[in-house]
Amino acid sequence: MKNAIPLNHLVLNQCARVQGLNFAGNERRRLLDLGFREGSIVRPVLASPSGNPMAYQVCGAIVALRACDSRRIAVMPVERDGGAC
Numbered sequence: 001m002k003n004a005i006p007l008n009h010l011v012l013n014q015c016a017r018v019q020g021l022n023f024a025g026n027e028r029r030r031l032l033d034l035g036f037r038e039g040s041i042v043r044p045v046l047a048s049p050s051g052n053p054m055a056y057q058v059c060g061a062i063v064a065l066r067a068c069d070s071r072r073i074a075v076m077p078v079e080r081d082g083g084a085c
Helices: 025-034
Strands: 016-021 041-047 054-058 061-065 073-077
Touching: 016 025
Parallel strands: none
Antiparallel strands: 016 041, 016 073, 041 054, 054 061
């Protein structure tokens, strides 16, 4: 996962590709079911006033994650093609 960063380091509307999950068991399965699979495109779309939790768009769904969870998801920022992820 060279040059991968934690998901919580992305700024609003910055697109990234999921590189890996640092979870096990039921937590890992839950995130995989929500669309956080290796290669999926994810982007932060909403932030609460305190910045925690943050809402992310992944696989057509909006998912809210706490910072303690989003920092355990490794992503690689990607360039936008014509304004879309």
